[in-house]
Amino acid sequence: MARAPPVTGYEHDDAWDEGYLKVDDMHEIFYQQYGKKDGKPAIFLHGGPGGHTSKSNTAFFPPALYRVVLLDQRGCGRSRPNACTANNTTWHLVADIEALRAHLDIAKWALVFGGSWGSTLALAYAQRHPSAVGSLVLRGIFTVRAAELAWNFSPCGAPTLFPDKFEEFVDFLPQEERGDVRGAYYKRLMSEDESVSHPAARAWNKWELSASTLYPPTEEKLAQLEDPTWLLAHARMEMHYFANKAWLEEGQLLRPENVDRIRGIPATIVQGRYDVVCPPITAWDLHKAWPESRLYWSDDAGHAATEPTTKKKLIEVCEEYAKLDV
Template sequence: MAQAPQPTGYQHEDAWDVNWLRVDDIHELYYQQFGKKDGKTVIYLHGGPGGNCSKANTIFFNPQEYRVILLDQRGCGNSRPNANTTNNTTWHLVADLETLRKHLHIPKWHMVFGGSWGSTLALAYAQTHPASIGSLVLRGIFTVRAHELAWTMQPGGASMLFPDRWADFIHFLPMEERADHIESYYKRLMSDDTRISHPAAVAWNTWESSISTLYPDASALDKLHDPAYLLAHARMEAHYFRHGAWLEEGQLLRTRNIDRMRSIPTTVVQGRYDVVCPAATAWDLHDVFPESRLCFVDDAGHSVNEPGTKTMLVEVCDEYASLAV
């Protein structure tokens, strides 16, 4: 009898494969495999840049249907070395997805699942290697355009809704470092002295985490106590944001790039009140990619764990299990 999803999603046994894959002289990527060994393959792309994966990320996927691969991207989580920005760009990560696919002898991913920064990476991957992807499930769309970065990282955007949290973020820095607060944070986060880098990472991560849910969620700050997450997340975001993720302005939304992935079945799940990745970007994607399906969740912010978003993602993944790709 098929397993029915629970309100909190599907439950998986522990990973049946845990390993590292060396991709160059510096980086080894940590990956885990869950679910059905001969099932439909799905790779989960975490957010950030700089986030990581855990067993909790498997809840969207029926273990009787899916073989779930969780990957910690370069410098993230249990990948080695942690928080290392050398040879760490969007295009390195895109190449890593192909390297992992071939290493696991997967002809084509049945699904690429990505949220927030994971949606950015999924779009870049789909536009580079469309033949490797059977379907896309995306959440909280982020394309690293200048006005998207300004919304969360400069006054006048999210700060207008969360002035108290923004004040905490800015006032962490001494007055003389506030004129260019992103560069000042970057310098601190890149310091080899953890007495400098770690407090900056706490302040940086607290700003984003505190605006990620529609309703206040005290558990949103739990990751600040995870050493594999703390510095990697903040340092990698500053590193990628500072370089515009090595994307030309608006690159992922250009018609000629969308044309490369237009035939891939795609569903976008977007929190209506997402303050980290506002809904306008999901709308812009759907506008240039009308073949996609855009589903707004009217009672959700940014977090993948908000009830309405979680339920809709489970439903989409159940539906996509039956796709012939």
């Protein structure tokens, strides 16, 4: 299969506003605003848990139409303190989105955009605050069910497709600890000793990056492994959330009574057919539970939002939803 040419997306000027919002005695969340100051407000929810935002995330949104808000979630990116798991749960993040909406004097988000873990957070937020959401764009669906959490470490899951990369991931650990891979990584990632936590974070993140795209990751993607701020926050926060099942009951986001709360919100799901990080079955299950949503398959893409077919469709949907009267 020939590699599709890259999709650039929209070019934005630098942020016209940025700042910190103190959300409790411990955490300050960092945010930026791009695009049209009186445009339709859209919030971009990054993945991970433990990812971060950058100007490149604005590429999906026409700058002449949208007021784009980027948020670094608690403990991530430029939010303070970095890699902090205290007072850091799904429901804290949902409350932070509401606090930021009020702080920015936004009556309603015209669009909530989330991919991977961002899709989890977008669904949780919309189900908790449906009147604050005008439309949803979701990519690489993840709902934190037990089978989804097991996939990346299961002998019948992702390691069957990337056996060499998974073996490297496991071989980072001493032989005697390989019987409980997640437990061994948890102990290291939560260590306050950077000589212990940082090498483990590098190995953890390298395994995920190796499986994230249909084609091997670019040098630019792998360069993140040399960024100490991203490195530990991403790995530690993922482990923190996964170990606690993101404070969600099994299948909570797919339950009829919860989907009913968002059934009337225009929503589009874009899913890579060869997504190994967030397998397509979850997007399919969400669409079946929510047939009012639209599901588009990217038949030549894995997990990443930057893969050409996925990125092109996401841009098209954001363009379309800018015309909605919400």
